[in-house]
Amino acid sequence: MNEPLIDIKNISAGYNGSKIIENINLTVFENDFLGIIGPNGGGKSTLLKVIIGLLKPDKGEVILKRKLKFGYLPQINLNDIRFPITVKNVILSGLAAEKKIFQRFNKNDHKKAYEIMEEFGLAEYSNSPFGELSGGQIQRTFLSRAIISDPDVLFLDEPTAFTDKGFSKNLYKILLEKNKNTTIVMVSHDTGVISSYVKNIACINRTLHYHSGNEITTEILDKYVCPVEIITHGTLPHRVLMMHKDKK
Amino acid sequence: MIEILSYTFFQKAILTAFLASISCGIIGSYVVSKRIVFISDGITHASFGGIGLGYFLGLNPIMTAMIFGILSAFGIRFISSKGNIREDSTIGIFLALGMAVGIIFIYLTPGYAPDLSSYLFGNILTVTSNDIVFSSVITLISSAGIILFYKEILFVAFDEQYAKIMKLKVEFINYSMIALVALVVVVNIRIAGVILIISLLTIPQTTALLISKRFNMIIILSIxxxxxxxxxxxxxxxYLNIPSGASIVFSEAMIFMTVKLVYLSKRG
Incomplete structure (x- = not known):
């Protein structure tokens, strides 16, 4: 087992006093590919925000074992996207942490942005207004922004919510390649896909159940009433999991 | 056409208009792109309280309006960030309260309030040298700010959450920008008045948005x-002997409609 990279201890958090997650303990390991699954409103995104530092927990702490560079793909709200900015500038904004104040982006930064746009099929939209992209293109742009800085840890919140199946496959190929030297934490509904790619699984529904390894067992599903989307067609590797009864 | 340029009052008016186009062009692009038009209008109206206070204390109303404008901008942001009261409601309260305070102070000030209508409706022909100094300073600050901090302002305005992850000073930039909105609005009050000034920060920018979807182009086009x-x-x-504030707003709207029509006809 790799060294622990992030220790999450006794975290409780929520918005405006309501508790969404409670007493969460979780360890993210170096080079981990951790899948976080759970029902809607179960606290997946909330947990991610606490780890990244966007949401202050009511209780508990997140301990980073060393200084870490984060990349983050947020859940996308298409209504929010109308700001006049070009696709290339959105991607370059992922390098903002490395730039001093007054410092402009250099040739190298632009080159990096172009390479990523090529990889994600965005090259022809480089100077297009971000607000005119399709959902899938927006998601790919945000993903480009998340990885352009070569982060130590990549947090992905529903990375395939808008992508077509063709790109999803491509995406997982890219992620597996990235995972060689990047730790990945991915939130997804898509448990079928999760169990094919990830190394460890955490299921969260207010509280958290950690499962070392990538098998989703009936025990996990039963205990946490996780919704399962099982993909049984296409060329994606998949596992067919047992059905489980809904718990009232 | 040319001979009126020899009048000092007209020269002052042109200079004021030039400075206003730059400061409003820059800050208005931020206001429109970030969709904070309503808070900006709220700040404008709230600053009327400062104008009343200026009259009452015998101070320069623009000075007191600047203080009122900044305080109400921070007040709106602070109260709505607490999460209990929604931002639009907070703005509505500050807007009306500021106007009310202004009216009370003007009522309490003995004698007739000179120039009051120029603060309400604007009269660019009454600008003083002092006004021009204020306007120059604020124009300089806005221009320097956007040139030096372009990427920070752009990224924070586009996506605050990611800007936080990128360790940008999100709160500092937000508060500085909203203070600048207040300052730009107040130093330009003489042009279109409390009631119409928001148009200088929105109509050219909305027109520019029809033409371009790049933040830096929108600034240049708005100017x-x-x-x-x-x-x-x-x-x-x-030439028509009508109030200048209203005629400027009218010209802006005409340009907007012309551009809109051109784009509509292009699309066929």
């Missing part, structure tokens, strides 16, 4: 459109 419409408005006001 140009603002300049053309304020000079056209000044001439209209002079």
């Amino acid at each position: 140009i459109i603002g300049l053309i419409s304020s000079i056209a408005g000044l001439y209209l006001s002079f």
Whole structure:
């Protein structure tokens, strides 16, 4: 087992006093590919925000074992996207942490942005207004922004919510390649896909159940009433999991 | 057409319009792109309280309005960040309260309030040298700010959450920008008045948004459109003998409609 990279201890958090997650303990390991699954409103995104530092927990702490560079793909709200900015500038904004104040982006930064746009099929939209992209293109742009800085840890919140199946496959190929030297934490509904790619699984529904390894067992599903989307067609590797009864 | 340029009052008006086009062009692009038009209008109206206070204390109303404007901008942001009261409601309260305070102070000030209508509706022909100094300073600050902090302002305005992850000073930039909105609005109050000034920060920018979807282009286009419409408005006001604030707003709206029509006909 790799060294622990992030220790999450006794975290409780929520918005405006309501508790969404409670007493969460979780360890993210170096080079981990951790899948976080759970029902809607179960606290997946909330947990991610606490780890990244966007949401202050009511209780508990997140301990980073060393200084870490984060990349983050947020859940996308298409209504929010109308700001006049070009696709290339959105991607370059992922390098903002490395730039001093007054410092402009250099040739190298632009080159990096172009390479990523090529990889994600965005090259022809480089100077297009971000607000005119399709959902899938927006998601790919945000993903480009998340990885352009070569982060130590990549947090992905529903990375395939808008992508077509063709790109999803491509995406997982890219992620597996990235995972060689990047730790990945991915939130997804898509448990079928999760169990094919990830190394460890955490299921969260207010509280958290950690499962070392990538098998989703009936025990996990039963205990946490996780919704399962099982993909049984296409060329994606998949596992067919047992059905489980809904718990009232 | 040319001979009125020899009048000092007209020269001052042109200079004021030039400065206003730059400051409103820059800050208005931020306001429109970030969709904070309503908070900006709220700040404008709230600053009227400062104008009343200025009259009452015998101080320069622009000075007191600046303080009122900044305090209400911070007040709105602070109260709505607490999460209990929604931002639009907070703005509504500050807007009305500021106007009320202004009216009370003006009522309490003995004698007739000179220039009151120029603060309400604007009269660019009454600008003083002092006003021009204020306007120059604020224009300089806005220009320097956007040039030096362009990427920070752009990224924070586009996506605050990611800007936080990128360790940008999100709160500092937000508060600085909203303070600048207040300052730009107040130093330009003499042009279009409390009631119409928001148009200088929104109509040229909305027109520019029809033409481009790049933040830096929107700033440049807004400045140009603002300049053309304020000079056209000044001439209209002079020759038709109508209030300059209203004629400038009218010119802006005409340009907007023309551009909109061109784009509509292009699309067929």
